Structures are given as structure tokens and as C-alpha cells.
Amino acid sequence: MGSSPLNGGSGGGGEEGTLENRIDRHHNAGTPEYGLTRELRAGPHWLYLTLKGLRMSRSTVRFDCRCGRWFLGLVTVLCLGLPGRPLAAAESVSVSVKRPVHPILIRNEHGPLLRVVVDVPRGTTARFVSVEFSLAGTTDLNDIASLQLFGTGSQEAFSPQQPMGPAVAAAPKLNLPVDQPLAEGPNVVWLSCRLRDSARLQHHLVATCTAVVTSLGTLTPLDDVACARQRIGVALRKANDDGVHTYRIPALTTSAKGTLLAVYDMRRRAGRDLQEDIDIGLSRSTDGGQTWEAPRVIMDMGQFGGLPAEQNGCSDPGIIVDQQTGEILCFAVWMNGKPGKHQWGDDGSEAGFEIGKAAQLLVVRSRDDGLTW
Incomplete structure (x- = not known):
């Protein structure tokens, strides 16, 4: 004035x-x-x-x-x-995009590609209409079996509990309709994909959120790393594969012949540490990880000393290769007895070297590229 x-x-x-x-x-x-x-x-x-x-x-x-x-x-x-003031109200709503830094895995039902956060100011009433994405830059759309939107409320972590629509086939551009109100504060939406078993590990995925359409107007997301590429991997072992409760503590190496060798805990009854019924498993791949042979058990103390398997657990493997001789060594911790004890808690492993009192270091060897041990 x-x-x-x-x-x-x-x-x-x-x-x-x-x-x-x-x-x-x-x-x-x-x-x-x-x-x-x-x-x-x-x-x-x-x-x-x-x-x-x-x-x-x-x-x-x-x-x-x-x-x-x-x-x-x-x-x-x-x-x-x-x-x-519909235009001013729309511009008061902000949209941002983030991506998890990890590969999208074959064999997983859900592969979170990117997170879209629609932030609505207090006192603003709006609804979702649709979310638009581009897959431009993806090596091969045929690697993708399906894509789907999931809402997680105001929580940033991915969860598949609230699908926001049906799964759809991959296409260069996607317009996924969403008909639900926007809450005040952050509204988190995830784009997730499921890969085909034939997806190639050398390929990449690129997903970009190009627009969020609301009842107030169309919003352009803030994306600091638009067109970022995400690699493809393999979920080699999952919970309950082959009747094993939990797989943990992986180690990976390449043999002198170029074979990939992965070792891991096979926690048969539960996910807990030693003492428990745990063996050491091995998976081999001769094509760079694209396909894997059936897992084999390479360390299992059975019922040593007349004690049950849950008192003869082996855990925490490591694996090394002598590149000159080709010999491969795998080592792990073995506990005998001590039911209900943790391997390094209380007197789970006592001083000294006596079997049944102190945890032992076990080593197995392979001279045929990991075929036998």
C-alpha cells in the first residue's frame, strides 16, 4: 500500500x-x-x-x-x-523422489525401485489421481515381469501390505491411476517390480517418476538423481528354501578357474546364532552368477559326541582361494554341547582348547574347484 x-x-x-x-x-x-x-x-x-x-x-x-x-x-x-486458488494450492504441495542403493533381485516377489513422497501442507485437501513413470534407459523391458504401486502412509520403509492398484506389465511410459485422498504431511508411494528368472545380470533398470497428478493439478517431482541405473542381482537363498528356516552370514569368492563359490549358514530350525542346529552350505556358479547349482552341505558335525544336531552347530563361514594351486579353504566356528548358550555369551566358549568347553575352528578343503570337500 x-x-x-x-x-x-x-x-x-x-x-x-x-x-x-x-x-x-x-x-x-x-x-x-x-x-x-x-x-x-x-x-x-x-x-x-x-x-x-x-x-x-x-x-x-x-x-x-x-x-x-x-x-x-x-x-x-x-x-x-x-x-x-487451485494453482497456488497445487504448488504448495511438493513431490520428491529417492532410490534405495541396492540391486533388484531375481526370485524376489518385490523389488523396490523408487520412493515417491508427496508432502501436503496442513489445511490442504487433495486426492491422488495418478502417478506417471518412465522406464527409458532400462536395458531390456522383457527383464521385468510386472510393476506395482504400494503405499506406506508416512513411513519411508518399503512394505507390500497396501497395494495401490494391480500389477501391470512393463512399458516405456506408465500412467498408474490412484484414487485415494492425500493426507496432511508426507504420503509415501513405492514403485516395485518383479523380475523374470531370465533377467540378465549385465542389464540395468532405470525408473523415473515424471509426474504426480492430484485433484489440485499436476506436480513435477524433485529428483536429484533422475535416470539413475539400478543393477540386477539374484536372491540366491531365501528363508525356507529347501526346508531351511534361515540363511545367514554369506561369503563369496572366485576360484582360480573363475567359478563363483558362495558359502553361508543353513540355520535349520530358527534364525538364532550358535548354539543351534546350523550347517555350512555352498552354492557354485560357472557362468558368472547367472545360474547356480543346487546347494550342497560342506560342513555338518552331525551328532558328534553323542549329542543332537542342535548341540553341534557350525556357523560364521569364510572362504579363501590359493590362486597358484587352486586349493580352496572354508572355515567356520563349531560348538559342541552348551545347550541354550550363546557362542560368546556367559560361558558359551570358555578359555582353552577342549572340545565341549571352547568353541573350535573347523577347516575343510577342496582341490577340484569346489565340487568335493
Whole structure:
């Protein structure tokens, strides 16, 4: 609001004058797009001016007045409300994108590709309409069996508990409809994919969120690493594969002949550490990890000392290769007895070397590229 000196005349408090109001819309303090001018009678009263059809988007509104007489008083401008601001409301909603830094795995039902967060300010009412994605840059769309959206509320961690629509086939561009309200605060959406077993490990996946369409308008996400590539991997062992409760503590090496050798705990009854029924398993791949032979057990102390398998567990493997001789060594910890004890808690492993009191280091050897041990 601005006021100018008055040209002559006299006045006093309570005398009426002429107040000319000009209201302009500016784009970033540029040239006015349009103005509304109206003569109003000013005095010791409230003046009301209703503007219809004024749409604002990062704009400024300037109120100017020119008084026709000298007067004493206070000119106050109150912006009581600017109804009907759909564009401004849309721009107050923000969208950002993040990607987990890990490969998408063959054999996994869900492979989180990217997380979209729609942040809605307090007091804003809006609905999801759709989310648009591009898979441009993906090596081969045939690697992807399906894609699906999942909502996790305000939680950033991925969860498949709330699907936001059916699974769809891969395509260069996706427009996935979503019909549900947006809550105040963060609204987290995940794009997840399931890979075909034939997906190639040398290939990459690229997923970009290009737009989020809401009832307030179309929003462009903020994505600092758009077109980031994600690699493809293999979920070699999963819980309950071959009747084993949990697989843990993996180690991986390459033999002198180029064979990949993966070793791991096979925790047969539960996921806990020693002491428990645990053997050491091995998987081999001769084609760079694309396919794997059936797993084999290479360390199993059975019922040594007349004790059951759950008191003869082997755990925490490591594997090394002598590149000159081709010999491969795998080592692990073995506990005998000590039911219910943890391998390094209380007296799970006592001082000394006695079997049944101290945990032992076991080593097995292969001289035929990991075929036998």
C-alpha cells in the first residue's frame, strides 16, 4: 500500500475523501498482467472490495491508493481472503523422489525401485489421481515381469501390505491411476517390480517418476538423481528354501578357474546364532552368477559326541582361494554341547582348547574347484 501527498484543501478527522484503488497482478515483480480500478468513498468506515476470478501463482498483489484531500487518519488494508486458488494450492504441495542403493533381485516377489513422497501442507485437501513413470534407459523391458504401486502412509520403509492398484506389465511410459485422498504431511508411494528368472545380470533398470497428478493439478517431482541405473542381482537363498528356516552370514569368492563359490549358514530350525542346529552350505556358479547349482552341505558335525544336531552347530563361514594351486579353504566356528548358550555369551566358549568347553575352528578343503570337500 502506498499514499501520496494531498493537493491543497483542508480536512479533519472524519471528513470523507476519495480513495482510488488499483490492484495489479505481477509475475515476480514484472509488468502488471491486469489491473482493477474502482472509485470508493473513504471515511471512518470499513471498505470491502471483492475480487472475482483472481487466480494467483507465485504472484504479488499491489494495493495503491491516492487521496484527494488532506486528512488525518489511518489507512489499513486487510487481505481477508483470496478464494479459489487451485494453482497456488497445487504448488504448495511438493513431490520428491529417492532410490534405495541396492540391486533388484531375481526370485524376489518385490523389488523396490523408487520412493515417491508427496508432502501436503496442513489445511490442504487433495486426492491422488495418478502417478506417471518412465522406464527409458532400462536395458531390456522383457527383464521385468510386472510393476506395482504400494503405499506406506508416512513411513519411508518399503512394505507390500497396501497395494495401490494391480500389477501391470512393463512399458516405456506408465500412467498408474490412484484414487485415494492425500493426507496432511508426507504420503509415501513405492514403485516395485518383479523380475523374470531370465533377467540378465549385465542389464540395468532405470525408473523415473515424471509426474504426480492430484485433484489440485499436476506436480513435477524433485529428483536429484533422475535416470539413475539400478543393477540386477539374484536372491540366491531365501528363508525356507529347501526346508531351511534361515540363511545367514554369506561369503563369496572366485576360484582360480573363475567359478563363483558362495558359502553361508543353513540355520535349520530358527534364525538364532550358535548354539543351534546350523550347517555350512555352498552354492557354485560357472557362468558368472547367472545360474547356480543346487546347494550342497560342506560342513555338518552331525551328532558328534553323542549329542543332537542342535548341540553341534557350525556357523560364521569364510572362504579363501590359493590362486597358484587352486586349493580352496572354508572355515567356520563349531560348538559342541552348551545347550541354550550363546557362542560368546556367559560361558558359551570358555578359555582353552577342549572340545565341549571352547568353541573350535573347523577347516575343510577342496582341490577340484569346489565340487568335493
